[in-house]
Amino acid sequence: MSPRSMSSRSGAPHEIVERALELSRADGCVVIADEHSGVNLRWAGNALTTNGVTRGRTVTVVATVDGARGTASGVVTRSAVTTDDLEPLVRAAEAAARESGPAEDAQPLVGGGAQDAAFTAAPATTSPEVFAAFAPALGEAFRQAGAGGRALYGFAQHGVVSSYLGTSAGLRLRHDQPTGTLEVNAKTAGSGAGAARSAWVGRATRDFTDVDPVALDAELAGRLARSGRRVELPAGRYETLLPPTAVADLLIHQLWSSAARDAAEGRTVFSRPEDAAAAGARPGAGTRVGERLSALPLTLRSDPRAAGLECAPFVLAHASGDDASVFDNGLPLTATDWVREGVLHQLPTTRHSAALTGLPVAPGIDNLLLEGGGSRSLDEMVAASGHDGPALLLTCLWYIREVDPATLLLTGLTRDGVYLVERGEVVGEVNNFRFNESPVDLLGRATEAGRTERTLPREWSDDFTRAAMPALRIPDFHMSSVSHGV
Secondary structure, three states: OOHHHHHHHHOOHHHHHHHHHHHOOOOEEEEEEEEEEEEEEEEEOOEEEEEEEEEEEEEEEEEEEEEOOEEEEEEEEEEOOOHHHHHHHHHHHHHHHHHOOOOOOOOOOOOOOOEOOOOOOOOOOOOHHHHOOHHHHHHHHHHHHHHOOOEEEEEEEEEEEEEEEEEOOOOEEEEEEEEEEEEEEEEOOOOHHHOOOEEEEEEEEOOOOOOOHHHHHHHHHHHHHHHHOEEOOOOEEEEEEEOHHHHHHHHHHHHHOOOHHHHHOOOOOOEOOHHHHOOOOOOOOOEOOOOEOOOOOOEEEEOOOOOOOOOOOEOOOOOOEOOEOHHHOOOEOOOEEEEEOOEEOOOOOOHHHHHHHOOOOOOOOOOEEEEOOOOOOHHHHHHOOOOOOOEEEEEEEEEEEEEEOOOOEEEEEEEEEEEEEEOOEEEEEEOEEEEEEOHHHHHHHOOEEOOOEEEOOOOOOOOOOOEEEOOEEEEEEEEEEEEOOO
């Protein structure tokens, strides 16, 4: 069924929310209607290959049922929901609640009766018009790359999700979230001594007005030029410059692994040793909150109103987990410092886990910023590197996996360019490596942080795009083995 014919009978999203709440027979009900709109472009070998437009809807119903032993919850999410599908969806959520035991994270639904004036407005959408200036510039980048012997491959995608939240406690909230990403690889042809080379750049954007494909191709050309000399290096510990995209990938994983309850129960790198935790009854005693993690005055924070990184200013939880609770839907979000001037300041909590740990309520927020470094750019940091021995400049990381949650030891691979720096200059490209490092340890060992800038994480670009990070200088980054064939 086409998006147009479906929309004629699906009902407006705010009407879907209201109708589902009317149908509810549970003691409490939360309804989230997410309207998705997306466009994309793909290209290979300096030519567009495909483009597309997508539309969709998902509806999540949370039913809560009070009982003698506590409140149970049932959560059901379905796609392409029309008004005809609502009653079966609501009944399924109620049945799931009745069949489950009391919910450990049960709390009263968020009250206050907040009403968004735009709740009844039509959902925001995107269209190919978002690429009106970008697409012609991309064509110029193709011509520029072809003339320079480079082939560009990549994709650009832009989406808008309009989320409508209604609850039986009276909340009516709405948030429109635009998200754009651009990833480009430049490749050269060759064999033997002139083997093919590859370089990558990525950008996050809200509307593609701040992305210049021609400038990105020039940046890629510069990276490929660095690859003219190839040097083989063994595994070991090297002074390493991590660019903002790599720092984002590592610290996003750290944020995802920092739930307060897990820490208080002794399961993560943020857990306090048992003897220290037992020494006092202060809030968060089972965690490392209050401990210095970095000698640098770095602040790791999230803020739903951060310029250029704006995200939902209230909780939108489609499921409960270690760091989220469906009972918290609609809870206001405010700027939160996770690390403040080098000291662990807060861990993510729901209302339930906050009560368990004694820490303030601090739900997760969909952006992440690391600030407090210096004013130097990555190029300026390169100029100050490699004077006491070889240094490495990375492009990005990928295939990041957790090895040990107790230390948050991660492993992964370098990709699309590892460059040798000697006496302040990039003098060639070296082989790729597998690394073994903990982002918490890296914060403690970093000797310099550069200028914070918006960046796109490479590994997590499908899940987390709103980040601003500096480059970091690590004096002894652990390249555990050489990686071949990457």
